[in-house]
Amino acid sequence: MIIFVLLLSGVLIRAYRDLSQPGAWEFWRESYIAASMTSAVISSVDIDGSGRGRRALAISGEIGSASASWFRDRLDEARLSRGDAVLLSSQGGSLNQAAIMGEVIRARGLVTAVGTADASGRIRPAACASACVLIYAGGDKRYGIAGSRLGVHRFTSKAQMTDPVAEAQRIQGMVLGYMTKMGVSSEIVEAMSQTADIRWLSERQALAMNLVTTPVNRR
Template sequence: MCRTGGFREEIGEEIRLSLRDPPAERADSRPQAGPWGAPAPEPPDQPPPRAADVSGHKWRRLSSSAFFVLILLVVGARAYKDLSRPEAWAYWKDLYFSPGMTSSLIAEADPDGSGHTRPALAIRGAIGAATASWFRDRLGEAHLVAGDAVLLSSPGGDLNQALIMGEIIRSRGLVTAVGVTDPSGHIRPSYCASACVLVYAGGRIRIGIGGSMLGVHRFVTLAPAQDPVAETQRTAGMVLNYMTRMGVSSSVVEAMSATTNVRWLGAGEAVAMNLVTDPVARP
């Protein structure tokens, strides 16, 4: 009995000690390395970096930075060279700063005098180096659909931009007419000359408003060319191909090639060339 009681006292003393004093082994919380419970070995001390390694790392960083700066300089120089060209500046100016054309949306236009009104986008001014992009944006804002009209009033301008504008008009199934609107919203006669005629030709239906005029002349290139004659022939072939696809007679290209000054086509002549497909009386 006394032996048993002493044993219980010893156990109680051990329990009290465990509650009061944390075990010393908790101070070392390193994971055991093996099945025998041996502690993981301490990692070896890392030697301090050598001066050669530090200088090599700095050299690699400097080389990378220098290469990046060199790339920026090359790209910047190329961009400056491209943007400093007159045609590049003309493009940005026409697109963002001072567009050559203006536009207005007519909710109910009657260009053919049929009494059937339709939305129309009236554009006027010179066709500039970025007018095709400008024109596409204006069409998007106007939400025109096939059968709606584009009303033109322009002395002409950039040939390539005019070709693109005509292609856009044809792809959307729009109608073209030459005229302007007065303050009351009525359509009045106007004129469309030079490159504007190419835009007009893009119409699925080309309305000829009485009193409006279509003027043609020979197209010339303003950019330097090694062979101006060959360049003129190439331009004439491009215009002929375009007009043929639009359903216009080749005689209009012959009329263009015959003069350097603007030649105003008569109403009957424009109809005979199939340039005007829907002639109407003076509004």
């Protein structure tokens, strides 16, 4: 009994130390209690109005500290193939997690669009702002749904730091490198840096930046 108590105490102490790290509790909560995002699998959506249906995973909500792992699991369950779609509706969240999610989308050859869909596959406009734009940028093709909105702003770190200027430059460099890799113009980073509030891009701006690659003109 004494040995059992000592072993249990050791486990609890290690768990306390792990959870006492910055962000650890949030990660644990999202991983094991309640994810910050929700998802739905749609068997067939017609994104471009061509009549061709494709399978889609619709995700929405805040991008949390464990969202990338959650997203991979949802993609595996959805069994999407190259050319299938990820529909997005989010006001943002974790920058690093969003970048990983975008990388996963690109590696799997999936397309992206901002919107929600009902069970019949009908797409409705939605908003994708802040870190969500990085997920959207991961699409092999990035469809522009009429009425949907893409919003950008200057990214900041919540962590305490000794040199805020250096941290801001690091974040800007990371975002620039990621967007360039995804084929998006560096102009988007300039647009982000101009405001701390959400700046909603016009359709013309999103196209000029190559953020939207395929505008949808529905009949």
